[in-house]
Amino acid sequence: MLTGALTLSATALAGCGLRLEDDAPDIPFVPERDPIPGEAVLLAVLGALEASDEEHAAARADRLRSALARAEVPEGLLSSPTTPQGPAETVAAFEGAVRDCGPGLLPLVGRLTATHRITARTGAGTDLWTPPGTKPWEAGSVAADALDATRATIYALDLIAAKTSGRLSKGVRRTSRRLQDLVTRQTTAAGSEVRPATLGYDIAHELTPAQVRELGTRSFARLLAAYTDGLAGLGQDRTAALEVTQWIVTAEAASRDQFPLEVPVLYGEDPEES
Numbered sequence: 001m002l003t004g005a006l007t008l009s010a011t012a013l014a015g016c017g018l019r020l021e022d023d024a025p026d027i028p029f030v031p032e033r034d035p036i037p038g039e040a041v042l043l044a045v046l047g048a049l050e051a052s053d054e055e056h057a058a059a060r061a062d063r064l065r066s067a068l069a070r071a072e073v074p075e076g077l078l079s080s081p082t083t084p085q086g087p088a089e090t091v092a093a094f095e096g097a098v099r100d101c102g103p104g105l106l107p108l109v110g111r112l113t114a115t116h117r118i119t120a121r122t123g124a125g126t127d128l129w130t131p132p133g134t135k136p137w138e139a140g141s142v143a144a145d146a147l148d149a150t151r152a153t154i155y156a157l158d159l160i161a162a163k164t165s166g167r168l169s170k171g172v173r174r175t176s177r178r179l180q181d182l183v184t185r186q187t188t189a190a191g192s193e194v195r196p197a198t199l200g201y202d203i204a205h206e207l208t209p210a211q212v213r214e215l216g217t218r219s220f221a222r223l224l225a226a227y228t229d230g231l232a233g234l235g236q237d238r239t240a241a242l243e244v245t246q247w248i249v250t251a252e253a254a255s256r257d258q259f260p261l262e263v264p265v266l267y268g269e270d271p272e273e274s
Contacts (some may be wrong), residue, residue: 004169036071036102040082043073044093045112047251054119056265060112063265067108088247090120103235110241110264111232114248117231118267136191138237142230143189148198149226150182153251155201164209171258172216178254180182182247189240216259223251224261 036042046068049061053086065078083091113202137143157176161169187194207215227247234241248267255261 003052015016027092034242036068036073037102038097038105039073039077041093041096041100042105042109043081044084044136045109046078047081048090048093048116049112050081052120054116054156055263057119059265060115063108064112067274071102071105072206082187083198089130090116095242098245099238104236106235106241107228107231108266109262110234110245111228111243111268114245115229115249115267117245118252119263126222134188137189137234137240139230139233139240140191140193142240143186143191144193144195146184146227146230146244147186147194150152150179150186150251151225152201153219153223154179154183155198156203156215159205160207160212160216163205168212168258175254175258182250186247189243210265212261217255217261219260219263220251220255220259224268227251 016176042064046061046064049057049064059269061243068078069075082095094116097109098113100107109157157172157179161172163178164172203215204211231244234244252267261267
């Protein structure tokens with residue numbers, strides 16, 4: 001009876017797709033799981049976020065974990081992701097995730113990468129970040145949209161500078177000039193998709209000090225959102241997607257002197273979605 005029970009148990013285990021010995025042959029008709037695109041580096045990003053003590057890092061990890069679970073990454077992998085060792089490995093994981101993730105994950109991964117570059121202070125000075133390109137993008141219309149958003153922000157800043165005086169006016173003009181480098185690069189990236197500059201925007205020309213502050217911070221928040229919105233159209237040009245993360249870092253840094261933004265869960269995300 002005992003022998004029969006062992007035989008039955010072995011048969012039942014085999015039917016469940018389990019192997020009883022290391023050298024046992026694969027059981028036919030049991031499909032093997034293929035990893036999702038970029039799975040290894042995405043799990044490394046998850047590990048980096050879980051190990052981070054930056055503000056909202058836990059919420060960012062939750063966003064990524066949920067997205068990976070929806071993509072059917074097994075819970076066993078999500079519960080014990082690899083943690084990168086040191087800044088260089090962390091940067092490589094984030095950059096690799098932007099390059100290798102599936103198109104559907106790119107908007108989230110791009111936002112996570114840009115946010116990490118800002119909050120963890122591993123920005124443009126880290127050697128492993130891919131430097132900005134010098135050629136038009138494959139999706140020039142995305143760069144053209146970003147250019148329009150940058151021009152609108154510069155218009156708002158120039159209006160503020162004209163309506164204020166002293167140190168504030170000088171500081172705002174300095175911030176506006178910092179964005180001009182982005183205009184130059186975005187024009188090149190957009191190529192033939194560049195549209196004529198808008199001559200004016202719907203902005204009140206009489207501003208109280210409180211309205212100046214609100215206009216400045218709102219303009220930068222909208223700028224970051226416009227940049228990240230373009231990530232959805234860069235699934236075929238991941239070097240461009242990485243460059244978008246640099247634009248976000250640059251614009252956020254420009255905002256700090258006069259119009260600092262509160263640290264969100266993800267930069268470029270609608271606050272109502274957080």
